[in-house]
Amino acid sequence: MGAVAWADRGLVRLVTLANPSKRNALDFEGLLELEEACLAAARDRVRCLVFRGAGDRAFSAGFDIGALPRSGGAGERPDEAVERAMEAVEAVPCPTIAFVNGAAYGAGAELAVTCDLRVAAPGASLGMPPARLGVVYSAAGLRRFLSLLGPARTRELFFTARPVGAEEALSLGLVDRVVAAADAEAAALALAEEIAGNAPLAVQGMKRILRLLESAHERGLTDGEREEVSDLRRRAFESADLAEGRAAFLEKRPPRFTGA
Numbered sequence: 001m002g003a004v005a006w007a008d009r010g011l012v013r014l015v016t017l018a019n020p021s022k023r024n025a026l027d028f029e030g031l032l033e034l035e036e037a038c039l040a041a042a043r044d045r046v047r048c049l050v051f052r053g054a055g056d057r058a059f060s061a062g063f064d065i066g067a068l069p070r071s072g073g074a075g076e077r078p079d080e081a082v083e084r085a086m087e088a089v090e091a092v093p094c095p096t097i098a099f100v101n102g103a104a105y106g107a108g109a110e111l112a113v114t115c116d117l118r119v120a121a122p123g124a125s126l127g128m129p130p131a132r133l134g135v136v137y138s139a140a141g142l143r144r145f146l147s148l149l150g151p152a153r154t155r156e157l158f159f160t161a162r163p164v165g166a167e168e169a170l171s172l173g174l175v176d177r178v179v180a181a182a183d184a185e186a187a188a189l190a191l192a193e194e195i196a197g198n199a200p201l202a203v204q205g206m207k208r209i210l211r212l213l214e215s216a217h218e219r220g221l222t223d224g225e226r227e228e229v230s231d232l233r234r235r236a237f238e239s240a241d242l243a244e245g246r247a248a249f250l251e252k253r254p255p256r257f258t259g260a
Contacts, residue, residue: 003030023058047196062106127163134241
């Protein structure tokens with residue numbers, strides 16, 4: 001089995017992030033498998049797609065820090081692979097549900113936010129740690145959180161890098177439901193089955209229109225602004241702080257950032 005597996009339950013497809021030894025973290029190959037799972041769901045006319053993490057400890061710890069390059073250089077950056085996978089999730093015609101059954105950090109939290117709906121178990125936590133790693137998060141990823149949470153809550157989540165538990169996530173609007181642990185997966189699947197039982201053209205049509213309405217409120221960046229964003233992210237990606245953030249994470253110690 002690869003890093004991503006799926007199984008059909010009637011009209012619903014359950015997609016499992018299956019790397020429990022690394023808390024379901026995704027590397028380049030895993031992100032590609034996630035893309036392929038989304039393309040397959042569209043091709044197979046699935047009525048509702050549910051994402052979950054294998055086991056009960058984590059939804060997904062995000063991008064596998066061990067797969068980060070030690071310094072900037074040639075080759076694809078992790079954020080580029082993450083963005084392609086998130087775009088594939090957004091492009092799935094049917095509604096998508098994240099069953100957040102444990103820790104969801106970084107790209108794992110973004111995957112949950114990218115889904116249309118989020119059901120969490122009480123032990124779930126969500127966090128965005130790029131500030132602790134020396135990473136400037138992508139504009140597309142920040143936009144997803146901004147659209148869901150608004151400016152102030154997005155700033156706090158990213159500036160502090162502090163994870164929030166399930167109940168706080170519910171109060172922030174980061175998840176839509178918190179269900180008792182014994183019933184959480186059944187509740188997520190029941191919601192998916194309820195959606196799948198409705199007229200697919202109507203549901204998918206309304207999903208598409210809602211996406212268009214959300215986008216209509218967002219002004220696209222100018223060419224100059226896009227260039228500025230790219231430069232800010234490149235400088236962080238090539239920095240000594242990124243190497244220090246990676247090393248501190250792997251060595252399980254506080255990072256010592258210098259701003260260089």
